[in-house]
Amino acid sequence: MDIKPTESELEILQVIWKMGQCTVRDVHEELTKTKDAGYTTTLKLMQIMHDKGLVExxxxxxxxxxxxxxxQEQAQSNALNKILSTVFKGSTSDLVIQALGQHRASADEIDAxxxxxxxxxxxxK
Structure with a gap:
């Protein structure tokens, strides 16, 4: 499955993944905690997401x-595979080195x- 949500659609998906299933109102209320979002915009985006096959x-x-x-794991995997193949030309080590070099990992993350x-x-072995 080729998953290609936009940045705004990913914000909505984050809410849906967190809640499991929800109404437009639920998503809108969650989004307005961190950004200025109009209800009709949220509704329209979710209708588009339904048409695109991102949500049921x-x-x-x-x-x-x-x-x-x-x-969420499928979306992450899809996005990572796309970045790995296009930006890093398939080099897993380049991707990991770039990620760790650009963003400081916590001690727990390093241990993991x-x-x-x-x-x-x-x-x-």
Whole structure:
């Protein structure tokens, strides 16, 4: 599945992933905590997302419920694969070095990375 949400659609998806399923009002209220967003804009974006196949809409009740058609992990994987192949020409090491060089990882994150690499290394043996 080729997942191509816009930045605004990703903001909406973050809310939907967090809540599981929600109404336009739920999403709008969550978005307005961090940015200026109009209700009709949120509604229109969610209708477009439905048309694009990013979300499904349950219309059995008076208030429509929206649910993402793919997980956050699927979206992350899709975006990472695209960046890896286009920006880093397939070089995983360049991507990781750039990411760690540009953004300071916490001690917990470094430990998690080390643990992952150790597990990965053991699977190769």
């Amino acid at each position: 809409r349950d219309t059995t009740a008076k208030t429509h419920l929206y649910k993402a058609l793919f997980s 990375i080390k643990n992952f690499l150790n597990q990965f290394d053991q699977h190769k």
